[in-house]
Amino acid sequence: MRTNKIQWVFCLMAVLALGAAPMANADDRDDVEAVINQYIDSEDFDLAEQTKLMASDRTYISGGMRYSNNDKSMALQTAGNAVITAANPDAQRIATLEDLEIRVNGNAAFASFYRTINDTNSVENVRAGQDAMITIYQTATMVLFKTDDGWKIVHTHLSPTK
Numbered sequence: 041m042r043t044n045k046i047q048w049v050f051c052l053m054a055v056l057a058l059g060a061a062p063m064a065n066a067d068d069r070d071d072v073e074a075v076i077n078q079y080i081d082s083e084d085f086d087l088a089e090q091t092k093l094m095a096s097d098r099t100y101i102s103g104g105m106r107y108s109n110n111d112k113s114m115a116l117q118t119a120g121n122a123v124i125t126a127a128n129p130d131a132q133r134i135a136t137l138e139d140l141e142i143r144v145n146g147n148a149a150f151a152s153f154y155r156t157i158n159d160t161n162s163v164e165n166v167r168a169g170q171d172a173m174i175t176i177y178q179t180a181t182m183v184l185f186k187t188d189d190g191w192k193i194v195h196t197h198l199s200p201t202k
Contacts, residue, residue: 068191072142072149072184075191079182083135083157085121087114095185095192102198128162137180147186154201155180177201 075093082090091114098110107113125131140153157176166172183195 068144068149068186069142072144072151072191073140075184075193076137076140076142076151076153076182079193080135080137080155084133085125085131087118087121090114093193095187095194098193099195101196124159128160130160131162132160134158149184149186149191151180151182151184153180154178155198 079090079093082093091110094110094114096110097108098113100107100110100113107116135158136156138154138156140151142149142151155178157178159174161170161172161174177200178198179201180199181195181197182193184191185194
């Protein structure tokens, strides 16, 4: 009788463990999606919030260049943004993402999506016949690792789609 009871307890534990595994994975997927959405929402001209989402050793690939020093990469991006805002102090940036695909495997997650960056053009350029929006279309891939501080972006690869 005792053997049957022990087998029943082990069977119940196995069923519960199988049921809990997808829930943990679903929670991780939601957490990864939240980090990526925060990344997109922080695509303004001040990248301080975006930097908090990254591991200090993040690699960044964009425009055919690979940056393995995240501090320098973010400094370059911030400098580029400073030029944009100096030329167009009223510039606004709106970023969107589409078709987000996420795969979680343990403490690693892989995401791909389309990213669109829209910057408002200056009044002078619009009066000269340019479009009101300057748009960049990209295909993005990110790798995130789960750390003690939550999910952090460890790799970003952006490729132009147009």
